[in-house]
Amino acid sequence: MNFPVTFLTYMQEALYGPNGYYMVDRSRFGRVGDFYTSTQVSPLYGDLWAHFIAQRPEYRASDITVVEFGIGDGHLAESLVEGLLRHPLVTQAVCYIGLDQSPTALARTRDRLQKLEGRAQVYVVHSVTELPHEVRSRLPGAFVLGNEVLDAIPCEILRVTNSEVSRLMVTTHADWSGIAVGPYAGEKLVTYFEQTQDCSCLEYANRYIRPVNDMDAPIEGVNDDVIAEAGVLLPQFLRHVHETIQPAYIAFVDYGGFAEDLIASDRPQGTLRAYRSHQLLDVFLDQTGECDLTYDVNFTMLTDELERLGYDVVPPVRQGSFFMSLPDIHNFLSERMKEDTKMASALKHLVLPGGLGDRFLISIAQRKGEK
Ligand SMILES: C[S@@+](CC[C@H](N)C(=O)[O-])C[C@H]1O[C@@H](n2cnc3c(N)ncnc32)[C@H](O)[C@@H]1O
Structure with a gap:
């Protein structure tokens, strides 16, 4: 991967790239697999x-x-x-x-x-x-x-406020020079949010995030910036x-659920999960292709x-x-x-x-x- 990449590109590569989770011969399903x-x-x-x-x-x-x-x-x-x-x-x-x-x-x-x-x-x-x-x-x-x-199916991860839509980017620690690190950062790879004008991200935010979490009167416990996956x-x-x-x-x-179920106070970071050997992984970004990613x-x-x-x-x-x-x-x-x-x-x-x-x-x- 030529970093930085959007989270969607990272997930595409991690699941369906040449060494992607679904592309290599391994046990994925059932007792001897991951889920x-x-x-x-x-x-x-x-x-x-x-x-x-x-x-x-x-x-x-x-x-x-x-x-x-x-x-x-x-x-x-x-x-x-x-x-x-x-x-x-x-x-x-x-x-x-x-x-x-x-x-x-x-x-x-x-x-x-x-x-x-x-x-x-x-x-x-x-x-x-x-x-x-x-x-x-x-x-x-x-x-x-x-x-x-x-x-x-690979998704973007968006951070949405009243005025701005940012999407999660993935890069290496070596190439990272910003101040705020986003979720899921590992030892090798790091994430950050970058403002985007991408039409499908803006449309998703306007249709499914902003109307649910009214930014002027946010759902109790949900910040006025919401982080959510966007399919x-x-x-x-x-x-x-x-x-x-x-x-x-x-x-x-x-x-999953209806748009309003997906933005809830108990999910401040969205619903993305990584599984390996039936364990939910907290830090998975470095394990590209080694675990299932799902939302x-x-x-x-x-x-x-x-x-x-x-x-x-x-x-x-x-x-x-x-x-x-x-x-x-x-x-x-x-x-x-x-x-x-x-x-x-x-x-x-x-x-x-x-x-x-x-x-x-x-x-x-x-x-x-x-x-
Ligand atoms: C989570 S697994 C589920 C497999 C199976 N349906 C089950 O329930 O055990 C997702 C499967 O969807 C496949 N997949 C993902 N995107 C696809 C697409 N666009 N077209 C066909 N298969 C796809 C993956 O390769 C993988 O085998």
Whole structure:
């Protein structure tokens, strides 16, 4: 990296550069990795998504194509496709397309999904441009799903006051000659805030930070300068999903909240976190590529951007309420429990408050005119 760089460039390099966290072959997920997502808790998670997708009226009469963004090691892919194949409402063909920019994610998922050969059409690729023509023609109307992918899209970190927007920069101690050191500084690398006129940073501050923390009457305990992550790449990512696939549905699951939840007195430095071996790291800046970097997703912005692209968006709800209010869920679950008794404790973990049930929000967007 040629320092100084914006935090967004630092995070891009740290996660997706040649030695980036997601690009090298290491164990990231589960007990032996750095963190768990719902997809490693139990295959029940994929089953619950299969139950939701199977009930969409659009897929009753036509084949089901699911496109997953950010496949990780393929845990969700496996349980979701198995769940669709065994679901009583699904009699038609199932096609799964997994997309990820990490070569190890692609390799591990391809291995994991070999067992589906002959039962479902499976494609695991870096980009939809690699798909055969006849498969690309099946993308419009697909169901798009992304589990914990939005929190892995690099962000800016902004400091916003009444009069000024600054963004976090990263440089080396050797090159640093200022007086105020920003958050996350390490032994080698240091951060500082620099005033910016970058349009996407200014727009984010004006839409999602200033209206929430009224700078003239700030939220009690929050200073009149707010530090918050800004997912400035989210609009272009969503446009890419929309334009390359033209899906009927787009579903995202992530931690986060509405704009007003993300600026709170208990988070004076924002929500950025670094994980390694299940430990939350206080000082991580020097460990470029060694740890996961993640932050809370702004679901107000997600909803705004999906609506702007022409989707009806159901107000995001917590994972537990979402799954437990699906039609016919109790019958569905009791059938699954009969087949596998381990599912009962997995269900508690996935849906109860205190577990993952209230940690994650789910946003469902449906293309207008698809109802
Ligand atoms: C936190 S992991 C989640 C993996 C998996 N969905 C799970 O829940 O276990 C994020 C994944 O998203 C991938 N990713 C990040 N940005 C992406 C993008 N623009 N397109 C596709 N995959 C992306 C990363 O490479 C990584 O595999």
